[in-house]
Amino acid sequence: MQRENNRAKLLTRRAVLLGGAQVALLATLAGRMYYLQVVQAGRYVMLADENRISIRLVEPPRGRIVDRFGVPLADNQLTYRVVLVAEQAGDIDSTLNAVATLVPITDIDRRRVHRDIQRKHRFVPVTIREDLSWDEMARIEVNTLELPGVSIEQGLTRFYPFGESASHVLGYVGAVSEEELKQLGDDPLLELPGFRIGKNGVEKAYDLELRGSAGTSQVEVNAFGRVVRELAREDGIAGQEIVLTLDMALQDMAARRCQAEQSAACVVMDAWTGEILALASMPGYDPSNFAALYDSMKDDPRHPLSDKAISGTYAPGSTFKPIVALAALEAGVITPDTHVNCPGHYELGNSVFHCWKHGGHGSMDLHNGIKHSCDVYFFEVARRVGIDRIADMAKRFGLGGKLGIDIPGEVAGLVPTTSWKLAVKGEKWQQGETLSAGIGQSFDLVTPLQLATYAARLATGRVVLPHLVREAGIMRQPPGEAKIAFPALQVAAKDVALVLDGMNAVVNEQGGTAYAARITEPGLQMAGKSGTSQVRHISQAEREHGLRKIKDVPWKDRDHALFISLAPVNQPRYVCAVVVEHGGASAGGGSVVAAPICRDLLREAQKRDPARKLPDHPFGPPSTTVAQG
Amino acid sequence: MALSNSFDFGRPQPSFAEKLRNINWGLVLLLTVLAGVGFATLYSAANGSWQPWAAKQALRYGVSLAIMLGVAMIDVRFWLRYHSAYVFYGVAMVLLLFVMLHGRLGMGAQRWIDLGIIQLQPSEVMKIALVLVLARYFHGVPPEEIGRPTRLVWPLVLVLVPAVLVLKQPDLGTAMMLVMSGGAMFFLAGVRWWKFAIVLAGGAGAVPVAWRFLRDYQKNRIYTFLDPESDPLGAGYHSLQSKIAIGSGGVFGKGFLQGSQAHLSFLPERQTDFIFTMLAEEWGLVGGLVLLALYSLVFIYGFAIAFRCRNQFGRLLALGITVNFFLYVFINIAMVMGLIPVVGVPLPLISYGGTAMLTVMFGMGLLMSVYVHRDTRIGRFSESDG
Structure with a gap:
């Protein structure tokens, strides 16, 4: 019994020790809880939030x-x-x-x-x-x-x-x-x-x-x-x-007119403000579906992916002639009355330069030279004035440099000078090249946007720069009252008037190259200048065999047709430039193919003149426009 | 037989009605409160639903409660007669071996036997069986002989064989629990301090050897325990997320059903081993301490029952059960709070799981049985019975 009691006492003693150990361990747990939930709570709350909260x-x-x-x-x-x-x-x-x-x-x-x-x-x-x-x-x-x-x-x-x-x-x-x-x-x-x-x-x-x-x-x-x-x-x-500055009705019309051609670009601009009312390059693409169309478009010879209006470069052809005339007038090498006889060709040394009109134009002065786009007249004028003065004048009209339009992809084009040729080609400028330049067929390269800007500067006498995005809050005002932000063009106004007179004759006088494309509504008449940009050099052999008929020339070898225009002719307000790629095989393509597009667009632009018809547009309220898609 | 003689002194057995009255109903209430905390937490773990856990757990508690009361009615001397403690231990051992062999036979690592209504984990059963068999053994050892090393060989075998088997499952947590509760029994039986010192020293010496037996994932858990934030998305994820949940609970918690860590699935195993984490997240420090207090009451009941008991077997059994229960609680909570490596030990009465509930309640039944039969005097039987 005593033994049993001793054993019980021993067990009790040990149990108490064990209990003490348990108390200590439980205290450890409680201490740990305190540490985690009180001392470190802030940190763990943060970590828990990091776990559960995600910022999207x-x-x-x-x-x-x-x-x-x-x-x-x-x-x-x-x-x-x-x-x-x-x-x-x-x-x-x-x-x-x-x-x-x-x-x-x-x-x-x-x-x-x-x-x-x-x-x-x-x-x-x-x-x-x-x-x-x-x-x-x-x-x-x-x-x-x-x-x-x-x-x-x-x-x-x-x-x-x-x-x-x-x-x-x-x-x-x-x-x-x-x-x-x-x-x-x-x-x-x-x-x-x-x-x-x-x-x-x-x-x-x-x-x-x-x-x-x-x-x-x-x-x-x-x-x-x-x-x-x-x-x-x-x-x-x-x-x-x-x-945007665009007028979608005009834009849509421009696009459809260009689309009717294989490949064409056109720019309609408010000459005084530089606001582009329409800028089309066709064929285009549906931007809603660009990715899907990309593969089919990238190898298309008509280049639907590129904006030809700002990045397509073309020899200006005869549309360049007003610049040549202005350079010559400024240099004093011609007067409006200077006459040049056109027998249909022009001889320089051993070379013969042909006028587009086989039999020649006869005696030509400035007015008639522009009106008939006589090549021989401008060969002579160009020879007199020289390439560098022509280039200087061209640059003042915005050719050969970027105009800073507010969309990407604009190219500078090219206006050649003697020093340019020496630097780039390492050769001396040839006088024959000046003659070609006189009719816009040397190294010059221009974009439709530059042509439109050039026309706008002719129309206003201001250094107009084009833009596509309207500045917020400024509504356009009629030209007379407009705050004209563009500085004056450093070209004599009377010289410009002479050139415009010629360009008026091109369209509105019988015998002018684009007479067929004139606007007949009184007060809306346009002035303009056609051009044909040779894509392929015509060899002597071809000349001797006689020119091929237009249908025999492959499309990609046909000449480009160009036209620049401004209207109304008495107080120019809108300008339009059109380039139809491969739009004509021979001289006159510009007048026949490009001029009617200009005519229709300028007529429409004037009829829609936003100063007169501001909120009235044919598309109805914007919401219904969206729904129709 | 001398045996029957030695059992027969003492007061006559109480009647059934007396026994029922003698049941410690306060403890039953306490256990039910704890289980209720478990149901609530499982309800929250399922985002405010009785399915799939809480309802099933409640059912299990009901069954386990009945079993507990049944066990409480069994005369505590039953476990000394017919070698029944050894039989119980033997059954647990056979089950343990069965699971092991079953795993060997290509069923993959399994720790349980599927009995249809319950997935029985033999290692859980072994926790009770070991306490029972050690209590029986040490009850039979005269106090003067406890100092003899030969007397310690057999109980060491009883502890180490299942511990090794469980370790090989591999289940480090349960193996640890078996060794620790076994050790506690040795200690209570009066084994000298210095012998523990020797074993501890030997254990320390065996660490490098044991290390080689650990599986990679077990090693990882230990590495991770030593530096939990070294691999926050990998092995350290459980530990770190658990600490975040507990810590972010703060003093008063995020509120019932409001634990972001638990409800947004950042907490792994929130219904089983990591359930305390969820409770501490939603109820905060206050909730955690209340739970610890409830558990402490169970320990106090256990100790009180042991001290009140008039026989050595009952005392050893009561204390063994209590220590075992304590180890569950301590190991689990220490693990989820990052005090010890992650091991698979459930939180008794609260974690979802059948076997743990059953064995814990079976153990509580034994504890109650000791209380019901507290005045029964049991003579120390002769050595030959051991």
């Missing part, structure tokens, strides 16, 4: 691009896509089959769906097909009960209601490339999947303004990244609306 960018709606009257040219369109959440769908293939009975799905779509499901979390929606039509969307919506995991998502895509009409002005949008990501810097939006930036035209030039700035959405996510709920949202700033 909210894409701001891209700014619209509208014409001068507010007609939307680039807008955001609600699009529908059908998506699949793998974890909610049963069998992926049978679900896809069910969807396929409602909307067409390609095998490529199927493969992509399977691949995306493999790669992503099973709760992430995977796109089955984008750009559903309203009907397709409705068919899916009606059947969602039978399609577990399938749903419709909305998105905004860039939409261009006028298709290719203004494609080169507007440009297009596309996904951000790696290079662009490096160049464009640190806007977090750029890294947003599916984010699109302007790739060309106004979309590119004004991308920052159009883009807006990102909003943020604070969301609670679980450990797998699934969004549980939105905690806070800060909307971004929507992109700004860009108001």
Whole structure:
């Protein structure tokens, strides 16, 4: 018994020790709790929030691009896509089959769906097909009960209601490339999947303004990244609306007129303000669908991808003659009454230079030289004035340099001088080349935009510069009252008047090269100058065999047809330049092919004169315009 | 037989009704409160739903409670007769071997036997069986003989064989628990301090050897324990996320059903081994301390029952059960708070799981049985019975 009691005492002693150890250990636990939940609580609260809160960018709606009257040219369109959440769908293939009975799905779509499901979390929606039509969307919506995991998502895509009409002005949008990501810097939006930036035209030039700035959405996510709920949202700033100088009615007309030709470009400008009312280059592309069209366009000989109005360069041909005349008048080497006899050809040393008119024009003065576009007259004038003074005059009219239009892709063209030839070609300038320059057929290269600007400077006597985006808030005023921002052109006004007189005769006097293309409405008459830009040198052999008929010449070897014009002739307000690529095989193409386009556009421009008919435009309110697409 | 003689002195056995009255209903209430905390936490773990865990757990508690009361009614001497403690231990051992062989036979590493209604984990059963068998053994050792090394060989075998088997499963946490509760029994039985010192020294010497037997993931857990933030997305993820959850709970917690770490799935195993984390996240320091206090009451009951008991077997059994229960609580909470490496030990009565619930309640049944039969005197039987 005593032994038992001793044993019990020993056990009790030891149990007390054990209990003490347990108390110590429990105290450790409590201490640890205190440490984690009180001492370190702040840190762990932060870490828990870092775990659960994720900041997502909210894409701001891209700014619209509208014409001068507010007609939307680039807008955001609600699009529908059908998506699949793998974890909610049963069998992926049978679900896809069910969807396929409602909307067409390609095998490529199927493969992509399977691949995306493999790669992503099973709760992430995977796109089955984008750009559903309203009907397709409705068919899916009606059947969602039978399609577990399938749903419709909305998105905004860039939409261009006028298709290719203004494609080169507007440009297009596309996904951000790696290079662009490096160049464009640190806007977090750029890294947003599916984010699109302007790739060309106004979309590119004004991308920052159009883009807006990102909003943020604070969301609670679980450990797998699934969004549980939105905690806070800060909307971004929507992109700004860009108001263009374009008059979409005129633009559309210009585009359609150019489209009727194989390949053509045209620019209509307000001569006093430099506002471009229409700038078309055809063929174009539908910017809404650029990526899909790209492959078919990139090898097209008509170059739908390039904006020929600002980047196509052409020998100016006879449209250059007014500049040659102005240079000569300024130099004093001719007077308006200087007469040159045109026998149909001009001899310089051993070379013979032909006039476009086989039998010659007879005695020509300045007025008639321009009116008939007599080559021999301008051979003589050019020879007298010399290439460098011609080049100087050409540059004053905006040729041979960039004009700083506010869309990318403009090229400088070329105005040759003696020193240019020495520097670039390493050869001395030949006098024969001066003669060619006299009729715009030497090394000179001009763009349709430069031709229009040149016409505008002739029309106003101001150093007009073109632009496409209106400055906010300034409405255009009639020329008389306009605050004329452009400095005066350093050319004698009386000389310009003489040249314009000739250009008036070109169109409005019987026998003028473009008489057939005159505007007959009183007060709206235009003046102009045609030009033909030789694409292929005509060999002596060909001359001897007689020129081929136009239909025998391959399209790409035919000459370009050019025309510059301004109207109304008594108080010029609008200018128009047109280049029809390969539009004529022989002299006169400019008058026959290009001049009628100028005539129609200038007549329309005057009839639509925004100073008189400001809010009245034929497209109706902007909302209905969008819906028609 | 001398055996029956030695059992028969003492007061007559209490009647069934007396026994029922003698049951420590306060302890039953306490256990039910703890289990209730578990149901609430599991309800929250399922984002405010009785499915899939809380309802099932409640059902299990009901069954386990009945079993506990049944066990409490069994005369505590039963475990000394017919070698029944050894039989129990033997059954646990066979199950343990069965699981091991089953795993060997190509079923992959399994720790449980699927009995349909319950997935029985033999290692859990062994925790109780070991306490029972050691209590029986040490009950039979005269106090003057406890100093003999030969007397310690057999109980060491009883502890080490299942511990090694469990370690090979591999289940470091349970193996640790077996060794520690075994050690506690040795200590309570009066084994000298210096012998523990020798074992500890030997254990320390064996660490490099044991290290080689550890699986890679176990080693990783130890590495991770030593530097949890070195690999926050890999091996350290559990530990780090658990600490974030507990720490972010603060003093008063985020509120019931409001634990962001738990509900957004950042907490792994939130319904089983890491359930304390969730509780501490939603109820804060206050909730954690209340839970510790509830558990402490269970320990106090255990000690009180042991001290109140008039026989050595009952005392050893009660203390063994209590220590075992304590080890569950301590190892689990210390693990989720990053005090010890991550091991697979559930939080008793709260973690979702059948076997743990069953064995814990079976143990509590034994504890109650000791209380019900507290005045029963049991003579130390002769050595030959051991």
